[in-house]
Amino acid sequence: MSEADLTHRAEPRAATVSPAFLAFGRGFRALRRSFLARRLLVLVLLAIAWQLAATYKASPLLFPSFTETLSAFFQSARTEDLLSSAGESMLELIKGYALAISIALVLVSLATTVPFMRDVLQTLTAIFNPLPAIALLPLAMLWFGLGEASLLLVLVHSVVWPFSLAALTGFEQVPETQRLVGRNYGLTGLRYIFYILLPAALPSILSGLRVAWAFAWRTLIASELVFGVSSGTGGLGWFIYRNRNDLLTDRVFAGLATVILIGLVVEFAIFHLIERYTVERWGMQRAAQH
Amino acid sequence: MSEADLTHRAEPRAATVSPAFLAFGRGFRALRRSFLARRLLVLVLLAIAWQLAATYKASPLLFPSFTETLSAFFQSARTEDLLSSAGESMLELIKGYALAISIALVLVSLATTVPFMRDVLQTLTAIFNPLPAIALLPLAMLWFGLGEASLLLVLVHSVVWPFSLAALTGFEQVPETQRLVGRNYGLTGLRYIFYILLPAALPSILSGLRVAWAFAWRTLIASELVFGVSSGTGGLGWFIYRNRNDLLTDRVFAGLATVILIGLVVEFAIFHLIERYTVERWGMQRAAQH
Amino acid sequence: MAVAAQQLSSVPVLAAHGLAIDYDTESSPLRVVEDVSFTVESGERLVLLGASGCGKSSILKAIAGFVKPAAGTIAARGRAITGPGPDRIVVFQEFDQLLPWKTITDNVAFPLRVARKLGKAEAIERATEALAAVGLSRVADSYPHTLSGGMKQRAAIARALATKPDILLMDEPFAALDAQTRRNLQEDLLRLAEELHFTLIFVTHAIDEAALLGARLLLLGGQPARPLATLDTSSFGIADVGSAKFEAVVRHVHEMLFDGERQHVRG
Amino acid sequence: MAVAAQQLSSVPVLAAHGLAIDYDTESSPLRVVEDVSFTVESGERLVLLGASGCGKSSILKAIAGFVKPAAGTIAARGRAITGPGPDRIVVFQEFDQLLPWKTITDNVAFPLRVARKLGKAEAIERATEALAAVGLSRVADSYPHTLSGGMKQRAAIARALATKPDILLMDEPFAALDAQTRRNLQEDLLRLAEELHFTLIFVTHAIDEAALLGARLLLLGGQPARPLATLDTSSFGIADVGSAKFEAVVRHVHEMLFDGERQHVRG
C-alpha cells in the first residue's frame, strides 16, 4: 500500500481488472484485510525465525528450538502442572491488576478534582515509578508478611504508576470543547470524570491498560521466582523457576510460551476488540484494517 | 479550588478584599501557584510520613528512617562509591534508553508507513512486552555475551515495547484534519512523521518517554543484580545489592534514594519543562499551575 | 430555583455590569473585552454583533461561567455567576462539541439524562423529535465523525433545544448551514422562544439574521471591545425580511460596525 | 510539471466524469455523491452549492485526493488523481486545520518551507505579508489555540493563498467571518485569482457569495447528490452586488436548490 493510500478512509469499491488477476487479487486482498490471517502470518514467520536461529546455535540447554518448546509445552500441559500453574498466576494477576487499576483511577480522579492532589500524584509517580520491586520486598514483608498480600503489593506497584501516568495524560489531552460541554450540563466530580473524561481519554487509557497488563506479567513472573511457593502453591513463575533449576530449558521456554500465548489471547480477544468497537468505531483513533 | 474553577483558563486578576486577608491570601496563592514550592511541600510531607512510619516500626535493619537514610547517603557519597556508581548507571541507562527510543521510533515509523509492519509491531509487542528480563538472559548470553551488550539488550527490551505502544497510540490519535493538512502539502514517509505525526502526538510520546524512563531504571537496577556485571565495576544496582547482602539497609535505602533523586531531577528539570514549553504552551494539553 | 426566580420578574434574567475579560498570554494579560454592561429580561433575545475576533465568544463564555471576568459582574437571575451550569445551555462555535463516543441520538439525549429530568425512553423520544426537527433523522444512529460540518452544527442545536433551557447561549450556530436550512431553523428558534419563553443570547455575523432573531442588538467594537450601540429590533418578524425598513436597519448596523471603509478589523 | 502542463491549455485543469463517492458505514457502503461530471479550465472559478450534508466537502476531498471515488474518474491536468499533493491546496471547513504546535506565522510559512520553494527568511516574509492581508498581524506570534474561530479561518486562508497554488480548493472559508472581513477577503481572492491565474473550487452556502466569486456554479441536490444545474456567473463583479440582475440570479439559484418550499434537506 502506498503512502498516499494511508489517508483514505473510504475504500475502493469498484474494480475493472481481468478475471485472471481478479481471483488472485481477491485472495491477496482478503488476506490483507483479514486481521487474524495477517497476525497468524506474522506468528508463523516468527516461529520459523526462531526455529532457524535455534538450529543454527545448536545450544538446546540455553536456547531450545520452537519444536522442542512445542513438545515440552504439550508434555508439560499433559503430565505436569503447567496449566494449573498458569491458572493460578492468572488469578493472582487479575487480582493485582484489577486492584491496581482501581487504585490508579481513584488517584487520577482525585488528581483531576483537587489540584494539590495532582502535585501529590505526580510526585509519587516520579518517586515510585523507577523503584524496582526488589526495593519494596523488605517493606512488603514488614507490613504484609510473606503471603499473597506482599505479592499483590509488588504487582500493584508495577501497574499503578505507569497506568496513572497514562490515564492522567489522557485526561489532560481531552479537547477543551468536550470538557466545556460536560461542565455546561452541570457535570462535576465523579460524574464529570465518568461521563466525559474517561470516554474522551479512552485511547490513552487503553494504551495504559496494555502496558500495565504486560508489566503485571513481567513482575508476577519475576516475583514468583523470589517469593516461591509462600503464597499458594506457586504459579507459572514458580514452574519456570523449578524447571530452570533442573536445567530443563525447553520447559522453561514452554512456561514463557504460555505467558506469550495468554498475552496474545488477551491482546486480540480483549484489547483489540475493545479498541475496534470503541475508539475506532467512534473515529477517535485511526482504524487498522480488520 | 472548586470543581468549577477547573474549567477556567483565564485567572482572576482583580480582587477587592480587606487588606488583612490580602497578605495571607497572597502568600497562600503564591504557594499554590509556585510549582516548585508545592512539589517541595509534597516531598517534605512524604519525608515526615516516612520518618514516622520507620520510628513506629523500629526495625532499622529492614526499614531505616529518613534521617538514617540521609546520613547513610552523605556517608556513602563521601566515603564510598555511591556517586560514581550512580554516574556509571546513568551512563548505561542513557545509552540503553536512547538506543531503545531510537529503535522504537524506527519501528513505529515503519508501522505507520507500511500496514503489514503495523501487524508485525503489534504482534511483537504483544509477544515480548510481558516477558520478564530473566527470560532473555540465556539468549542474551548466547548472542551478546556477558558484557555491556547484554545489559543494553535487557534495557532496550524493557523500554522499546511500552514506548512503541505509547507512540503508536499517539500517532493513531492524531486528528484527521491535521493529517490531511500534512498530506495536502505533499508530506509523505519520514517527513510526514517528523513534521506532523511526531509533534501532533507529543503528549502521548512524552507520557511514553516518562514510563519508559522509569522502567529503564527499574530494569537496570534489577539486572545489574542478576547478570552482566563483573564485580568491582557495577553501578548503582550493584551498590544496592552489595549493601543488601551485607544487611546495610540504610545504605540500600541511600542507593534507592539516589535513584529517586535522579528521577525527580529528570522529571522536573526535563520532562516537566518540556511539557510546559511544548504541549501546554501549544494548548494541546491542559496546563498545570506553575 | 429557576422557576421560583422567574416569578420575581423585577430581577433581570441576566445582568452584566462593567464586564472586562482578560486572557493570560505569555507576556502580560491581554484585555479583550472592556466595560460591557447589559441586562436581559426574561424571554428577551439579545444578539451580539461584532467583527471577527472582537470578543463575542468570550462574552458568551463568561455568561456560561467558563471564563472569569477580570472586572465587573455578571449575574443570572440576581445571583453572581460562579461557574457553568445547566440553566445556561451553550451551543458552541466549534464543530467538535458533539461527544464522539455517543451516537447522534445519545448526544442529544445526554443532557436530558444527565439532568436526571427524564427517563431513558423519554429522553430518547425527545431526542428523536429534536433530530427530526433539524432534518437529521437519517443519521440518528450514526457517530458524529461521519457527519458533515453543517450536520454536526444542527445536531448541537437540536441537543440544546431539546433541553428546553432557561437561558440559551448560541455562538454562530447557523454559520455552516445552507440558506434554506438556516431559514427553517431561524423560524423554529423564534417559535420555540415564544413557546418556551426562554432567554436567548445569540452571536452571529449575518446582520440580517441578527435583526430578525434579536429583540435587541448589542454592537461591539474597538480594541479591547466595548459596546458601540444597542438597537431595538423586536418589531421584526420573518415576514419583514426584505422589507425596506428591515433593509434600512441592516444597512445602518453595517455602517455602525464597519464605518463604510475598507478596513481589516483587529486580529 | 504544473508549469509544463499549463501550456497544454487544451487539457482542462480539472476534469471529473461520472464521479461517485461512497463511505463505509457499519452496515453497507453509503453512496453520497453520484454521477457528478465537470471540467474546469485554467483560471476558472467553480463554486459548489448545495444543502448541508449533500456532499460538497466530499467532492472537494475527492479532488484533493483524500477520498477515492467509488466510480468515475477525476483528473488534474490530464492525469488521474491518485493522492493528495501540493498542487491542490485545500482550505478545510474545520477550525482545527492549523497545526497547534506552530505559531500563526510558522503555520503560514509551513507549506512554503515544506515545498522547499523558499528559504526560511523568505517564507517568513511572505507569511507576514499574507497575515497582514487578512488582518492577523497582531497575533502573528501567537499559537492557534488563542485565536477566535474566525481568526483561525483567516489564518488558514492566508496559509493557502501564500502558497500561490495552481489549484485552490476552499471549503466554506468565509463562513465564520463578519460581513466586512468577508467582503474584503472576497475582493482579495478575486484579485489574486486574476493576478496569479489560479484555478479555484469554492464551496459556500451564501448564494450571493457564490454568484460573486464563481465563474460557474454547480448546483447539487438529491440523495445521493447529483448535479442539478450549472450556471454561468462569470459576468458578475463586486460592483454588481445588489444590482437587479445579480439579485435575480440569486433568487433563481435559491429556487432551484430549495424549490421554494419549507423543507429540511437530507441529513
Next chain:
Amino acid sequence: EGLIRIVQQFGTVFLPLDVIRDQHLVEKHGKALGIDITTEWHQLSGGAVVNDALLSGNIDIAGAGIGPFLTVWDRTLGTPLEVKIVGALGAQPNLLLTNKASIKTLKDFTKSDKIALPAAGVSVQSRILQIATEQQLGSGHAHDLDSITVTLPHPEAAAGLISGATEISGHVSNSPYQEKELQDPKIHKIFSSYDVLGGKVTPTVLYALVKFQKDNPKTFQAFTDALREATAWIAAHPKEAAETFVRVEKSKLPVAFVEHTLEEPDVIYTVAPLSSKKFADFLYRIGAIKHHPASWKDYVFQELQSENGS
C-alpha cells in the same frame, strides 16, 4: 509455642528439611515433648530475601548460606534480633569447574575468561574463590580474579559452561549442578572448597532468632530433634532419601542421579557446622563483619555446642 515456620531454598543440600516435611518429624517430636506443633513451609530464593523474612518476623527457621548467616549474626549481635545457628544441613563441596582443557590451576585463567558466580563478590562461592586466589597468588591478591568473575545464577552458568557457546569458561558451582556439569567430558574440576578450606565445609546452615528459642523452648527442641533424626536417616537410607527429594521437590532429576550425588564420599549430612570459623575469620579480616567470634560456638545454639564442629 506450637507453631514453627520454616523456609528453605532450592537444592539437595536442603534434603534434611524435605525429610522432616515428608515424615512429619517436627510434629512427631513435638508429641514426644507433649505439644502439638503446626509447621508452615516456605520456599524463597536468595539469602538476602531469607534474611528479610526472618528479621521481619515472618519465619522462624531460616536456611541460607554461611555468608548471609554470618552477616545477619554480625549485624544483630547484642540486639533483640540476635540469631544463632540451629544446625548445619550437610557438608557439600563447591567445585570450580572449567570447560577449557588448557586451564589446570587458577593461574591459567586469562583476561578473556569469565568465571560465573552467584552474586560475584559477596556469595559463599565468591568468598571461596577469593580465599583460593589468596592462597595461590599470595596475600594481598585475594581480589585478583574479581575482574573476570561475573554474576550469574547457577542454572544459566551451568547451561553456559556445558554448551560452551558463551564466554563462560569457569563456574564455582554447587550440587546438583556440578555433578551435571561433570557428566560432560569437556568439563573438569580445578579445585574443591574442601581443598581451599582444608576440610569438609557446610556451606548452608539453618538459623533462628535467639528470642524464638527462648519463647518456644519445646517447639525449638522438637525441631532440633527432628533435624537430628532426619540427618541420621539420610545417612542410613540414601536411596529413600533421594526418592524423598524428588517427590517433595517435584524435581525432574532422575532418582539415581540424586542418589549418586548423595553418595559422593565428600557429601555427608551433619548438624554440626564445619569450617564455618574459617569463613568468619576471612570475612572479619576483609572487614565484611565487625565482630570476630572467638569460636564457632559463639554463634550456635547451646544444643549444638557439644557437636564436633569447626
